[in-house]
Amino acid sequence: MDTSLAIQEPFDLIRLSLSERVFVKLRGDRELTGVLHAYDGHMNLILSDVEETIMIIDQHEGTTGEQHTIAKRKMDMLFVRGDGVILVSPPSR
Amino acid sequence: MLIFSVFKTLTDQQVTVELKNDLSITGTLKSVDQFLNIRLDNIKVLDEARHPHMMAVKNCFIRGSVVRYVQLPPSGVDTQLLEDATRREHVSQAKR
Numbered sequence: 129m130d131t132s133l134a135i136q137e138p139f140d141l142i143r144l145s146l147s148e149r150v151f152v153k154l155r156g157d158r159e160l161t162g163v164l165h166a167y168d169g170h171m172n173l174i175l176s177d178v179e180e181t182i183m184i185i186d187q188h189e190g191t192t193g194e195q196h197t198i199a200k201r202k203m204d205m206l207f208v209r210g211d212g213v214i215l216v217s218p219p220s221r
Numbered sequence: 222m223l224i225f226s227v228f229k230t231l232t233d234q235q236v237t238v239e240l241k242n243d244l245s246i247t248g249t250l251k252s253v254d255q256f257l258n259i260r261l262d263n264i265k266v267l268d269e270a271r272h273p274h275m276m277a278v279k280n281c282f283i284r285g286s287v288v289r290y291v292q293l294p295p296s297g298v299d300t301q302l303l304e305d306a307t308r309r310e311h312v313s314q315a316k317r
Contacts (some may be wrong), residue, residue, distance in 0.1 A: 143311050146304045156241075166303040168310070172224045172257075174303060176295065205298055207224070207291040209257070212241070 142167055145218040150175070153214040157183040162206065170210035178203045223310050227303065228253040228291075237267070237292040238283055244272055246281070257285035 142150075145164050152160040152173065162175030184197040228250070237247045238259060245268070248261030260282050266275040 139311065143308065146307060147300070163300075165298070165300045166223060166227065166307045168222070168224050168307075174224065174227065174293075174298070176298075176300060203290075203292050205293040205295040207227075207293060209285075209288050209290070211286065212289055 139167075139169075141218060142216055145216070149177075149219050151217040151219075152208065153217075154208070154212045155214060156212070157185070158212075159183075160206075160208065164216075167216075168210070171213045171216070172210040173208040173213065173216070174206070175208065176205050178206045222255075223303075223306055225253065225255055225257065226306075227298070228257065228259075231293060231297050234294050234297050236261075236294070238288055239290040239292070240283070240287050241289050242287070244268075244275070246275075246283070248280070251280075254285075257288065259283045259285065259288070259291075 142164070146166075148164060149161060150164045152162070152175070154160065159181045160175065160178055162178035164173065164175055166174040179200060179202050182199040184199060186195045186197060188195065232250050232252060234250055235247065236250045237245055238261065239245045244266065246261060246264050246266055248264035251260040251262045253259050260280070262280040264278060264281055266272050266278075269276060
């Protein structure tokens with residue numbers, strides 16, 4: 129398929145990712161991967177089989193180093209409000 | 222409009238709403254509006270120790286803008302139907 133023909137506006141990229149596993153970056157150092165089932169113009173999303181990754185950065189007093197803690201959790205079916213979305217990336221193929 | 226319809230079909234089902242302040246509330250979805258404001262009945266706060274002021278609250282109205290996630294019951298969502306409806310909505314918007 130000629131993607132330059134199929135993609136005319138940014139949302140087309142997301143439309144072509146429907147029913148595929150996507151990567152979503154959110155505000156607050158959160159990232160999701162999940163299968164995209166629905167979206168709208170606000171970038172509200174509905175994903176299934178979701179894994180959320182939260183980056184927690186602890187800054188200890190007296191030490192210069194930062195410590196990154198990564199918390200992961202899984203959810204079956206998730207609605208994500210669009211105002212927290214930074215980017216949606218299609219599966220790398 | 223599409224997502225509003227999805228929530229309407231989920232009324233009277235059990236959902237978990239996670240707010241932007243990290244408070245998670247499970248309850249029965251009683252109603253929803255176009256702003257995705259949500260009314261929950263029979264609520265239960267997930268981490269009660271951290272939010273003791275919520276213990277007395279039995280039902281609530283949540284402003285849509287403070288919601289981060291809503292965990293939905295997978296059985297209540299027809300994914301194939303959703304994808305088709307999303308594509309259709311996209312086409313109708315492109316015509317405008």
